[in-house]
Amino acid sequence: MRNIIDAIMAGEPGEVGGLPVPESHRAVTVHADEVDMFHGLTSEEKDPRRSLHVEEVPTPELGPGEVLVAVLASSINYNTVWSSIFEPLPTFVFLRRYGRMSPLGRRHDLPYHVIGSDLAGVVLRTGEGVNAWRPGDQVVAHCSSVELEHPDGHGDTMLDPEQRIWGFETNFGGLAELALVKANQLMPKPAHLTWEEAAASGLVNSTAYRQLVSPNGARMKQGDTVLIWGASGGLGSYATQLALNGGVTPVCVVSSPEKAELCRAMGAELVIDRKAEDYxxxxxxxxxxxxxxxxxxxxxxxxxxxxxxxxVFEHPGRETFGASVFVAKRGGTIVTCASTSGFEHSYDNRYLWMNLKRIIGSHFANYREAWEANRLIARGRIHPTLSKVYPLSETGQAAHEVHVNAHQGKVGVLCLAPGEGLGVRDHEMRERLLGQITRFHDR
Known part of the structure; x- marks a missing residue:
């Protein structure tokens, strides 16, 4: 592993293709024999620092159409929290299901689960049939894993019956020194960003893009007013930028004066501090x-x-959903992608049907949507909202901060990168955009 790191840090990533693949590597895991460890506790009482392990695991076998990536950095998403507290159900249910599908799927059904749904890194090896990527390519990954053996997935890959979220419903995720992905998960790493900045955006930016911009989502247009819950958080900070970038007026809902200040720093003018208003x-x-x-x-x-x-850009779920349906305009749209405050939603249906409102379910993004979202970052139109970075050994603490909402924007994790601030290739562009790139981190 040291030779791989040295080649990348020396600016010779292409050399990694000639280096041997380590037989094992460090990774963040949850264990199948610990899924009952939080029995009797509320969700709030469950602590990711107890369930997340950093340990040496075997390097997975590379299959056709797959790529092994040397991971320089990753990040924490809410599915990291769900994995760590075994809610809404242990992820080993997903791994067993995947294992029954095929011999390649069987590799994922293990007594440990390497989690994580983001990465920035360097291609180490490519499997049979991979033509678009080669060892040494600097990449980021989106988290949709699809098989595409069923016709339903060929209009929108998110409708593939075998669509899964990598690192949550599959094994060998991004919170590790090596990760296994399908070739059609990869995208070029934005050249003006560091490894940890590039790793922060894949899941949340793509999710927000589909939810708001895509024809598969709310079809946001210039002049719209968009209510954004958690507007300074992982998802909301990208939704706010997409709204401002698209000629839209965001109404940002946050939970503290500090988070309100961040929204204003992004350019939003209309901000509601829900805690100060005591809703x-x-x-x-x-x-x-x-x-x-x-x-x-x-x-x-x-x-x-x-x-x-x-x-209305919805993701808190149970706590806010009734209010979201009520406040949307006549003929308006509530688009939801998560339920971080509870999965069972209720609302007064009179305000939906009598005012011709729509509820749209939105789940991550297809490859085209993820690619377009990443292109906005590469062009400097949308910026990472990275606020804090932890080493791989402290991933449990990083996940804990997201679990208790003690973070702003995204929380990053260094995997193979020996420190922050590395991996930038376009220094001129970075210098021009530095204030926007680091506005969350500087706070």
Missing amino acids: RFWSGEHTHNPKEWRRFGAHIRELTGGDDPDI
């Missing part, structure tokens, strides 16, 4: 509070000059 959308565990929905809607109209949101 209580539930009056009990099972009872909505419509008075608070109305107060929230009035606040939005006060900020916008009377406009209700054309689009």
Whole structure:
């Protein structure tokens, strides 16, 4: 592994193709024999620092159409948290299902799961049938793994019956020194970014792009008003940038003055601090509070000059969904991609059907959407929102911070990179955009 790192750091990544592949490497794992370790605890009480292990694991066999990547950096996503607390169910259920599909799938069904759904790194080896990538290429990866043996996936690969999220529903993810991906997950690493910055955006930027911009999502257009929950967080910080980049007015909902300041630093003018306003959308565990929905809607109209949101960018789920349906404009769209506050949503359907609103489910992105989202970053139109970086050995702490919402933007993890600030090739572009690239990290 040392020889691989030295070749990359020396600016000779093409040399890695001639180096031997290590038989094992360090990786972040969860263990199948520990899935009951949090039994009896609430989600909030479950601690990723207890369940995430950093250990030496065997390097997986390379199959046709696959690529082995030397991972310089990765990042924490909310599915990292779900994996670590074994919710909504242990990920070993997904691995067993994948293992039954084929001999290649069987490699993933192991008593440990290497997690992580982002990476920036260098191609180390390519499998049979891979033509678009070669050893030494500097890449980032999106996290949609597809088989495409069924016709349903050929209009939109996210509809493939065998679509999976790499590093969550498959093994050999990105929180490791080596990762196994399909060739059609790879994209060029933006040349003006460091390894850790480049690794921060793949999952969340692609998800936000499909959710807001794509014809498969809300079809955001110039002049729209978009309500963005968690607007300074991993997903929301990219949604806010996409809105501003697309001629849209974002209404950013955050939970602290510091997060409100970050939204304004991105260029957003309309910000709601939900904690300062003390919004209580539930009056009990099972009872909505419509008075608070109305107060929230009035606040939005006060900020916008009377406009209700054309689009509501939803991902908190249970806590906010009733309010989201209520405040969307007549004929508006609620587009949801997650449920970080709970998976069972409820809302007053009268406000949906009588006002001709739509709810759209959106899940990650297809290759085309991920590529377009990455191209916006490569061109300096959208910027990483990396706020903090941990070494691989402290991934548990990094996941804990995301779990308890003690972070802003994205939290990165260094894998093979010996430190922060490495991997930049286009220094001129970086210098021009430096204030925007580092605005989260500087805080």
